[in-house]
Amino acid sequence: MVNKNELENINRISGTDVKKCMKCGKCSGRCPAFTEMDIKPHQFVSYLAQGKLDKLLNSKAIWNCLSCMACVERCPRGVAPANVIEAVRDTVARMQGKDGISANDIPPIVEELLPQQLLVSAFRKYKK
Amino acid sequence: MKINYFPGCTLKTQAVELDKYARASAKALGVEMEEIKDWQCCGGVYPIAKDEIATKLSAVRALDYAKHNGGMLLTLCSACHNVIKRVNDDMANDKEINSKANNYMKLDEPYNGETKVIHYIEMLRDMVGFDKIKQAVKNPLNKKVGAYYGCLLLRPSSVMAFDNPENPKVLEDFISAIGGTPIKYPFRNECCGAYVKIKNPDLAEQKSKNVIKNAKSFGIEVIVTACPLCYYNLKKVANGEIEVKYITEVLAEALGVKE
Numbered sequence: 380m381v382n383k384n385e386l387e388n389i390n391r392i393s394g395t396d397v398k399k400c401m402k403c404g405k406c407s408g409r410c411p412a413f414t415e416m417d418i419k420p421h422q423f424v425s426y427l428a429q430g431k432l433d434k435l436l437n438s439k440a441i442w443n444c445l446s447c448m449a450c451v452e453r454c455p456r457g458v459a460p461a462n463v464i465e466a467v468r469d470t471v472a473r474m475q476g477k478d479g480i481s482a483n484d485i486p487p488i489v490e491e492l493l494p495q496q497l498l499v500s501a502f503r504k505y506k507k
Numbered sequence: 508m509k510i511n512y513f514p515g516c517t518l519k520t521q522a523v524e525l526d527k528y529a530r531a532s533a534k535a536l537g538v539e540m541e542e543i544k545d546w547q548c549c550g551g552v553y554p555i556a557k558d559e560i561a562t563k564l565s566a567v568r569a570l571d572y573a574k575h576n577g578g579m580l581l582t583l584c585s586a587c588h589n590v591i592k593r594v595n596d597d598m599a600n601d602k603e604i605n606s607k608a609n610n611y612m613k614l615d616e617p618y619n620g621e622t623k624v625i626h627y628i629e630m631l632r633d634m635v636g637f638d639k640i641k642q643a644v645k646n647p648l649n650k651k652v653g654a655y656y657g658c659l660l661l662r663p664s665s666v667m668a669f670d671n672p673e674n675p676k677v678l679e680d681f682i683s684a685i686g687g688t689p690i691k692y693p694f695r696n697e698c699c700g701a702y703v704k705i706k707n708p709d710l711a712e713q714k715s716k717n718v719i720k721n722a723k724s725f726g727i728e729v730i731v732t733a734c735p736l737c738y739y740n741l742k743k744v745a746n747g748e749i750e751v752k753y754i755t756e757v758l759a760e761a762l763g764v765k766e
Binding site: 391392393394411412415442443445446447448449451452459461462465466469479480484485488492493494495496497498499500501503504505 | 515516517520521522548550551552554555556557558559562584586658661662663664672673697698700701702703704705706707710714735736738739742743
């Protein structure tokens with residue numbers, strides 16, 4: 380079932396116009412996480428334009444996007460695929476129990492040299 | 508010359524050296540970095556979603572403080588710089604974010620993006636001047652140095668306006684000024700793996716290994732960065748085969764103020 384409100388919200392909070400995409404694929408060609416993206420950056424844009432909400436919300440790629448903004452930088456049409464990915468990631472992470480990480484994941488990976496910035500950033504990206 | 512300075516969480520903890528050498532070097536060059544009062548962590552990453560307001564407020568607070576104290580805000584950590592500069596752009600150009608943030612903050616007068624956000628390396632270039640730095644060098648770096656820009660200083664270039672996003676040169680100019688030999692290598696503006704280190708460490712490590720491998724193939728001896736997370740990710744996979752240093756550490760060494 381396509382939830383119209385959810386789709387409208389993702390469109391709105393992404394702040395980008397997916398209909399401007401001309402499907403050149405430069406965003407995915409430039410993506411440093413390409414091999415780990417089950418939905419590629421250009422597909423995030425086209426799935427949103429087509430209203431394929433289920434596919435977007437079930438993507439694992441939202442956890443692998445590096446927010447490096449390379450896709451945004453190279454888009455010849457001024458579309459921002461990374462914004463769409465973040466809008467979907469936030470939508471999922473805001474659902475009860477759908478966070479990408481929990482506080483319990485942290486103690487095992489803490490080590491002497493780990494920068495605070497890493498934890499702060501990961502929590503901002505993966506948990507709401 | 509005094510300038511408001513936003514250090515950020517990591518520069519008070521894991522990356523104290525990035526901060527310490529920045530202050531010592533600036534002082535030697537006639538710039539006093541004055542830490543702003545009651546700053547709060549920037550959040551580490553810019554919240555892209557248009558409905559994220561609370562997560563942008565710490566940046567707005569710092570920006571508003573700077574507005575009333577000279578109008579400039581100096582950053583050093585690449586992540587803080589990225590977050591604060593992008594929030595500043597929102598406050599100047601996104602009416603909805605601006606009005607929601609201002610409604611919440613209830614400042615004496617609304618904040619509309621008036622503060623000029625400047626990164627340490629921009630301060631060295633535009634306020635001190637690389638020529639002056641060159642004259643102040645006591646111990647030339649004398650090494651093949653690879654500048655590591657990563658993502659945060661450069662992108663999105665429409666907002667960051669740091670340098671040419673595909674072929675930057677400001678860090679290479681800086682390296683030349685302190686007596687090093689800058690070597691341009693293709694992966695200098697590739698992502699290090701960033702926060703994905705937590706969620707998918709294999710992917711993150713592969714990204715940072717690519718940077719190190721690429722730099723090594725160009726004969727680079729030292730990689731310099733302004734970001735504590737890039738520093739961590741790169742250093743972890745460098746295995747001592749290539750040095751990873753903060754930009755301020757090599758600067759302090761060159762100026763003879765590293766203690």
